[in-house]
Amino acid sequence: QKEVEQNSGPLSVPEGAIASLNCTYSDRGSQSFFWYRQYSGKSPELIMFIYSNGDKEDGRFTAQLNKASQYVSLLIRDSQPSDSATYLCAVRGTDKLIFGTGTRLQVFP
Amino acid sequence: DTGVSQNPRHKITKRGQNVTFRCDPISEHNRLYWYRQTLGQGPEFLTYFQNEAQLEKSRLLSDRFSAERPKGSFSTLEIQRTEQGDSAMYLCASSTPNQPQHFGDGTRLSIL
Numbered sequence: 070q071k072e073v074e075q076n077s078g079p080l081s082v083p084e085g086a087i088a089s090l091n092c093t094y095s096d097r098g099s100q101s102f103f104w105y106r107q108y109s110g111k112s113p114e115l116i117m118f119i120y121s122n123g124d125k126e127d128g129r130f131t132a133q134l135n136k137a138s139q140y141v142s143l144l145i146r147d148s149q150p151s152d153s154a155t156y157l158c159a160v161r162g163t164d165k166l167i168f169g170t171g172t173r174l175q176v177f178p
Numbered sequence: 179d180t181g182v183s184q185n186p187r188h189k190i191t192k193r194g195q196n197v198t199f200r201c202d203p204i205s206e207h208n209r210l211y212w213y214r215q216t217l218g219q220g221p222e223f224l225t226y227f228q229n230e231a232q233l234e235k236s237r238l239l240s241d242r243f244s245a246e247r248p249k250g251s252f253s254t255l256e257i258q259r260t261e262q263g264d265s266a267m268y269l270c271a272s273s274t275p276n277q278p279q280h281f282g283d284g285t286r287l288s289i290l
Contacts, residue, residue, distance in 0.1 A: 105281075166211075
């Protein structure tokens with residue numbers, strides 16, 4: 070079992086819809102969770118982080134964490150074509166980040 | 179805050195050559211991380227420093243790889259006797275303790 074698992078996609082949504090990206094992790098003791106966006110050929114860019122159970126909202130983005138079920142999700146409201154990218158879920162283990170393989174999101178006009 | 183800076187952006191070299199990459203972290207960040215990313219995969223941890231001390235190394239970091247951060251500021255990652263399998267994007271990130279890591283633009287290494 071991989072430590073951090075994501076569906077590789079692609080996830081295709083129409084412009085204006087809500088995109089829902091999911092991630093599960095294996096280490097029950099994990100405390101810190103991150104979502105990075107990565108455009109093709111570029112480096113990861115931090116968009117959200119969450120440490121406590123529940124929801125955390127920042128603009129069009131909402132991160133959701135459920136430690137009992139060991140999953141973390143990212144919702145993108147009012148999706149735009151510019152949101153098309155790969156979204157990487159990461160979990161902090163000791164001090165390093167452990168990444169999933171990423172989910173490719175495609176937002177079509 | 180100029181962000182994390184990495185040089186060079188691209189490196190093409192022949193198999194068997196040595197290469198060195200440089201990373202300049204965000205100035206107030208005392209933690210510096212190196213990751214490697216291949217196509218279709220998430221970044222994989224290689225090593226990290228707190229100030230000048232190298233605190234953890236992945237088993238991915240073979241004897242051909244060495245990293246330094248001599249004065250607790252910039253860091254270098256050297257790969258000796260490069261192999262085809264070393265072709266990847268090498269990413270540097272920095273942070274303060276328990277804060278999110280911010281990545282540089284990366285160095286793309288291609289082995290001919």
